[in-house]
Amino acid sequence: MSLPEEDLTCPVCCDIFTDPVLLSCSHSFCRSCVKRCWETGLRECPVCRKRAGSKFNPPSNLALRNVCASLLQVRSQAPVAQEEKTNCGLHGERLKLFCLVDKQPICVVCQSSKLHKTHDCSPIEEAVLDCKDELAISLKILQEKVEVLTRIQQTSAEMSKYIKSQAMETQSLIRSQFEQLRRVLWEEESARLAAVKQEEEEKIAGIKDKLKELSAEVLSLTETISVVHEQLKEDDMVLLKNFQATQDRSESNVLGSDNMSGLLIDVTNHLCNLKYRVWEKMLDHIDYTPVTLDPNTAHPCLILSDNLTSLHYSKQPSCCPDNPERFHISAEVVAMSPLGSGSHHWVVETGSNQDWLLGVVSLSVPRNGEVSARPENGFWTLCFRHGEFRAMTSPPTPLTLSKAPRQIKVQLDYDKGTVSFVDPADNTVLCAFTHTFTETLLPYFYTQSSHPLRIMPEKVLVTMLRQ
Known part of the structure; x- marks a missing residue:
């Protein structure tokens, strides 16, 4: 049955015994460790403080040395990767403790060092259970985050499709409303062009009526002038007999109105503030709501x-x-x-x-x-x-x-x-x-x-x- 590793560790250097010696009090130490302790002048056991014998060189502990040699041989033959996993990289000792401050496994030598001396530590076995519990909680949180992100990802994909649908529908509604505005503008344009055309036809018809009236007057005057010329060629007595009738005919040819104003198209009426008047009229076709739903x-x-x-x-x-x-x-x-x-x-x-x-x-x-x-x-x-x-x-x-x-x-x-x-x-x-x-x-x-x-x-x- 193999001894625990703690029993093969020197109490002074906290390492596996090297050339162990046995004192009279039955405590064992590395020979070099005992020699270093006794150089102070006190020849006593570093553990129990019992005075050692008079011999300066205590006897070797052959049995312990053989066991330690066997342990070191087994260590040297173990795979390097496994040793790195279980042993301290600084001291080569088994990692038996877990530093709760630095969250790292340490050996008993590390615990005594300045780096970890004031830190709380727990046995590896307890630390493994605690760390597994913490990792299980972290795993659950991460899984929940993945689920949330997956939902967001799915929602984002749905949003992408919905955005395209929204864009198409919105564009269609914009076109529809602009089409309504264009229809109103087209109808207003047609009505105003028709008004100009109607006034053009009315003014031209008026000019034609005026020309007919003038032609009739000219013809009547021409005939009267002819009659007057003929009377002037008649004998004096005939002229005198027909004078009154000729004079009455001459005076009956009264000129019509020569007023030519108002015959042109009223351009100002059609063009004055045209854009503004059209826009003002379009307001009858436009609804304004102070609140619009989102x-x-x-x-x-x-x-x-x-x-x-x-x-x-x-x-x-x-x-x-x-x-x-x-x-x-x-x-x-x-x-x-x-x-x-x-x-x-x-x-x-x-x-x-x-x-x-x-x-x-x-x-x-x-x-x-x-x-x-x-x-x-x-x-x-x-x-x-x-x-x-x-x-x-x-x-x-x-x-x-x-x-x-x-x-x-x-x-x-x-x-x-x-x-x-x-x-x-x-x-x-x-x-x-x-x-x-x-x-x-x-x-x-x-x-x-x-x-x-x-x-x-x-x-x-x-x-x-x-x-």
Whole structure:
């Protein structure tokens, strides 16, 4: 049976015995270690401090020397790689400890050195178990990160396809709207060209009528001149007898109007501020809404109109990516218009919709969790559900209204810190919130009804600035 390696280690040098000697107290040491200790003048055992014998050269411990020699021989014959794994690279000793500070296996000599003397250590066996537990936890975390990255990778691939679909649909809608504008311009151009053509025909027809009138007058005058010439050739008595009739005929040839003004085309009427007048007329064909919905935030069950001004609920969710801006839990959407300093308002037609929330929310409200629509959570809203209007305070406040408005006007005065809900039919204030706003707000919409909520357009007025 082989001895433990600790029993073959010199207590002085902490290494395998070299030429071991046996003192009278039965403790063994390397001969060179004992000699070095006794050079101080005290001939005693370095372990138990018992005085040694009078002999300066203690006897060799042959049995121990043979065992140590066998151990060193086995070590020398062991594979170098295995020795490097289990032995200290500095001292050649077995790595039996684990430094908890430096996270490295060390030998007993390393533990006594300055580098590790003050460090906490644990046995290799315990350290292996602890390290395995830590690595198992790290492995789980890494696997979870891989799963998250895999989901992100998959979402990114889906987003790439969705972006292409978005681009094609957006381009199609842009072309459609420009086509409508071009159609209006073409119709306006055609109408104005037709007006010029019509005036041209009317003016030419007037000139022709004037020419006919002038030709008739010239012919009449020519005939009268002929008659006068003939009378002048007659006898005096004949001239006198016909004088009155000739004179009356001469005087009856009265010239028509020689006024030639107004016969040309009124170019100024057709060209004066033409572009401005066309643009002003085009405003009748253009809708302006102060709030536009952001489709990238809409819950998959919300269907938005092409012009992004109305929404309704569908039980069949649309295929859209799981992007961070999107509401994932309930049928919510916000507008893309950030609301900061100043006053803002918009009107929403609720119509037959019996399940909705309208108002404003903080920019930072969570999009991937269920949050109650309360002011402390960044929501200032009016709710209509089960035939009852409620101001979404904490707790909600039921409202008693004489009639249910078909439209709701949302008014925000950011600087004064007020959010009001008004019936635009008679400007009755339904409810109001007061709060000191410190964060950017967004128009907010929620519905679980198939009947649409529609943001109403506003009339565009043109004003002229004169300097």
